[in-house]
Amino acid sequence: MKILHLANDVRESGNGIINVLVDLACNQAKRGHEVVVASGGGEYVGLLERHGVRHIALQQRPLPKVMLPVMAMKFMGILFKERPDIVHAHMVTGVFLGKMGKAVKDYTLVSTVHNEFNRSARYMGMADRVVGVSRAVSDSMLRRRVRPGRVATIHNGTLGTPRFRENADKATTIAMFRPSVATVAGLFHRKGIDVLIRAFAASRAIEVGAHLYVIGEGRDRAAFETIVRELKLHERVHFLGFKENVMAHLKQTDVFVLASRREPFGLAVLEAREAGCAVIASDVDGIPEALGGGTSGILVPPGDVQALAAQLSRLLGSPQALAEARRKARKGIERFSAGKMADDYLELYEAARR
Incomplete structure (x- = not known):
């Protein structure tokens, strides 16, 4: 089968959409399929090519209207040359291109809906097959x-990702103080970093000598740093920025928290589970599915500072509770492998082509 993936770029920036695409494309190529990624390029081009995935430069970011015909014509050229069986769009621009291309070429157009809470997500529904990364996303579509x-649910999978193997030897740049609490997230209001900081301050974390590590970048970082200064936590809360070798940091983490207000699935939850962290996360959207309905982690109401603080206090104040939460986090993680995700998509492609 020949598969053409479309995305705005393949930059190594912590973007979950790109991470899923890279894992999926590499595993599909490993299974003997001819896989091509068309994007604006980025650091992952080399990794893709080392795993047998060809990359074609195709600018897909929003452009002035005068440039749209140029983008469309270049895409048509790719279609005539590559003749894919499947065009898989991971972002809205790719769906529009894929829909236009069906006027001149016969293929199955698949879209994966990652951020269904965006208004533009409705356009992802134009594909022949629409994949939600959680049941919550599928229900929204x-x-x-x-x-x-036309709608199916395929959970993301990170276990065995080629991205982590590629970055395994890269320096962590920091030794984390223990006990440690960490989050890996874009620094945006939606991710609830403010909730986490306030819950950390309200918990027993300071009493037991814990430190909080915020891993990621985003436009709201300054606002979160202001909260840290107001709470006088600058010696206990550390903003590390984006890290390539995030698994090395997670392996030094005792409690991982994802305090999102909205979250289609939460790749970082799976990564934390694989690393053996105890996990506390918001009971919202697709997060419960990444935690086995709560059997592999602790679910708290989104935005509830006191509920999160209480769970942090319980885990940080009891070695036995922390050890049990870490054990539960690892249980069942094998079902979220990148290989299984690739197999599930290939099964969907085959069914859609019949």
Whole structure:
């Protein structure tokens, strides 16, 4: 089967959409399929090519209207040369291109909906098959009146990702103080970093000597740093920025927290589980599915500072509770492998082509 993936770029920036695409493309090529990624480029081009995935430069970011015909014509040229069986769009621009291309070439257009809470997500429903990364996302697309027969749920998988193997030897740049609490997230209001900082301050974390590590970048970082200064936590809260070797940091983490207000699935939850962290996360959208409904981690209401603080206090104040939470986090993680995710998509492709 020949598969063409479309995305705005393949930059190594912590973007979960790109991480899923890279893992999927590499594992599909490993299974003997001819896989091509068309994007604006980025640091992952080399990794893709080392795993047998060809990359073609195709600018897909929003452009002035006068440039749209140029982008469309270049895409048509790719279609005539590559003749894919499947065009898999991971972002809205790719869906528009894929839909236009079907006027001149016969293939199955698949979209993966990662951020269904964005208004533009409704356009992802134009594909022949629409994949939600959680049941919560799929249900949202059904509410947008996408026909049920066109919607499927395929959970993301990170276990065995080629991205971590590639970065395994890169320096962590820091030895983390223990006990440690960490989050890996874009520094945006949606991710609830403010909730986590306030809960850390309200918990027993200071009493037991814990430190909080915020791993990631984003436009709201200054606002979160202001909260840290107001709470006089600058010696206990550390903003590390984006890290390539995030697994090395997670392996030094005792409690991982994802305090998102909205979250389609939460790749970082799976990464934390693989690293053996105890996990506390918001009971919202697709997060419960990444935690086995709560059997592999602790779920708290989104935005609830006191509930999060209470769970942090319980784990940081009891070695036995922390050890049990870490054990539970690892249980069942094998079902979220990057290989299984690739197999699930290949099965969907085959069914869609019949």
